Amino acid sequence: MKSSQLATALLISICVYLAGTLLFGSYSDPALRDLEAYVARVQANVEDLASRQNRLVAQAELLRRSTDAVRVEARRLQYYREGEQVIRVENHTDREMVQSPGVVMRFTSVYPDHSRLIRIAAVAAFLLSLFLQIALDRHPSSTYSSMRRASR
Numbered sequence: 635m636k637s638s639q640l641a642t643a644l645l646i647s648i649c650v651y652l653a654g655t656l657l658f659g660s661y662s663d664p665a666l667r668d669l670e671a672y673v674a675r676v677q678a679n680v681e682d683l684a685s686r687q688n689r690l691v692a693q694a695e696l697l698r699r700s701t702d703a704v705r706v707e708a709r710r711l712q713y714y715r716e717g718e719q720v721i722r723v724e725n726h727t728d729r730e731m732v733q734s735p736g737v738v739m740r741f742t743s744v745y746p747d748h749s750r751l752i753r754i755a756a757v758a759a760f761l762l763s764l765f766l767q768i769a770l771d772r773h774p775s776s777t778y779s780s781m782r783r784a785s786r
Contacts, residue, residue, distance in 0.1 A: 639767040647760035654752035672741045683736050 659665075696703045714720055 636771075639764065639771070642767060643760050643764035646763040647756040650759040651752055651756035654748070654755055658748040658752060669741075672739070676739050679737050679739050686736070 697707060708714075
């Protein structure tokens with residue numbers, strides 16, 4: 635087997651691998667559009683979290699400076715001063731306090747990963763091209779047997 639045959643088969647397998655990755659890889663147009671949509675959703679989530687942080691910082695500053703705001707917030711949390719009378723209305727349900735820390739944004743690819751199939755195709759192309767080159771080589775040893783040593 636000649637080294638040129640091996641190099642040619644290796645070059646063919648590399649071309650098959652690169653073409654398969656280009657056509658079926660995660661860098662195709664639909665996958666890129668999905669990734670851009672995910673980036674837009676994450677940026678909107680970051681903006682929402684930044685505005686939520688600004689509101690919480692403003693509320694914390696208000697609670698630090700105003701005793702009346704602390705009193706109102708304490709009553710909302712159902713804390714009262716000793717001796718205060720609380721009037722509860724029947725059939726009144728207390729509001730639940732729900733504060734979400736934000737939204738977890740996970741990226742899920744809808745396109746299957748073809749990398750294993752691309753590697754198998756590249757190896758198959760390598761072996762097929764190597765077999766064809768060896769099989770089609772008509773005189774594999776004729777060049778070596780016909781060579782003679784030059785006389786001195």
